[in-house]
Amino acid sequence: MARSKIALIFTVCMAALMVGCSQQNGPRPPMVAFKPSTQQVRPRSVSQMKSEVRIRREFMSPGCYARRHSKPMKPRFITIHSTANRTAGAMQHRKALGNGALGKLNWHFTVDQYMAVQNIPLNETGRHADKGGPGDRYSIGIEMCENESRGRNYPRTWDRAAKLTATLMKEYDISLRNVVPHYFWTRKNCPEPLLEGGRPGYKWAWFKSRVDYYYRCINNGRSNLG
Numbered sequence: 001m002a003r004s005k006i007a008l009i010f011t012v013c014m015a016a017l018m019v020g021c022s023q024q025n026g027p028r029p030p031m032v033a034f035k036p037s038t039q040q041v042r043p044r045s046v047s048q049m050k051s052e053v054r055i056r057r058e059f060m061s062p063g064c065y066a067r068r069h070s071k072p073m074k075p076r077f078i079t080i081h082s083t084a085n086r087t088a089g090a091m092q093h094r095k096a097l098g099n100g101a102l103g104k105l106n107w108h109f110t111v112d113q114y115m116a117v118q119n120i121p122l123n124e125t126g127r128h129a130d131k132g133g134p135g136d137r138y139s140i141g142i143e144m145c146e147n148e149s150r151g152r153n154y155p156r157t158w159d160r161a162a163k164l165t166a167t168l169m170k171e172y173d174i175s176l177r178n179v180v181p182h183y184f185w186t187r188k189n190c191p192e193p194l195l196e197g198g199r200p201g202y203k204w205a206w207f208k209s210r211v212d213y214y215y216r217c218i219n220n221g222r223s224n225l226g
């Protein structure tokens with residue numbers, strides 16, 4: 001067989017393999033340039049950082065409407081949202097999920113300035129990104145609250161979400177590249193407070209930098225950029 005023909009067959013096989021992989025693992029997000037934090041790394045364990053996040057587990061009933069269509073999941077992405085709701089904190093969102101007020105919607109964590117409430121297990125799909133598409137099938141959904149009722153403190157909420165994201169990256173071996181805004185899946189203006197003109201810009205890059213910093217704190221100073 002001519003060498004060029006073998007090369008062609010090889011190329012086609014590799015392309016098929018890559019398409020297969022990308023379908024199985026989801027799309028490859030663009031690399032986001034960010035300025036690494038110069039803050040000195042303060043080493044701690046994953047469990048120490050988790051306790052700083054203050055995770056409160058409040059799983060929705062397995063038989064409830066929102067969880068009835070869930071599927072098993074191996075997380076490969078972390079999708080960041082904001083609630084676009086000025087009146088509810090993390091526990092109020094949990095109540096709304098539990099009483100069916102949000103229909104089919106569900107997601108893994110809701111973060112506010114005080115805690116992170118976990119609504120469903122991490123080996124189970126939510127419905128928060130793209131109506132059952134790859135964003136839902138492969139990603140852990142984190143909603144950041146925008147409530148103003150007890151005094152708004154976005155930076156605290158964002159910082160808590162960044163720490164939580166770093167611990168999940170470590171536990172599930174997810175690279176920073178695969179930490180994406182909801183915008184990535186559907187071009188929705190979400191998380192709105194961290195986008196500029198509906199698109200990722202310097203605020204999103206700042207958030208990535210915070211996640212990278214906290215990841216280095218629990219990973220012997222090393223990043224996982226993907």
Ligand SMILES: [Zn+2]
Nearest residue numbers: 081082182190
């Ligand atoms: Zn969203």
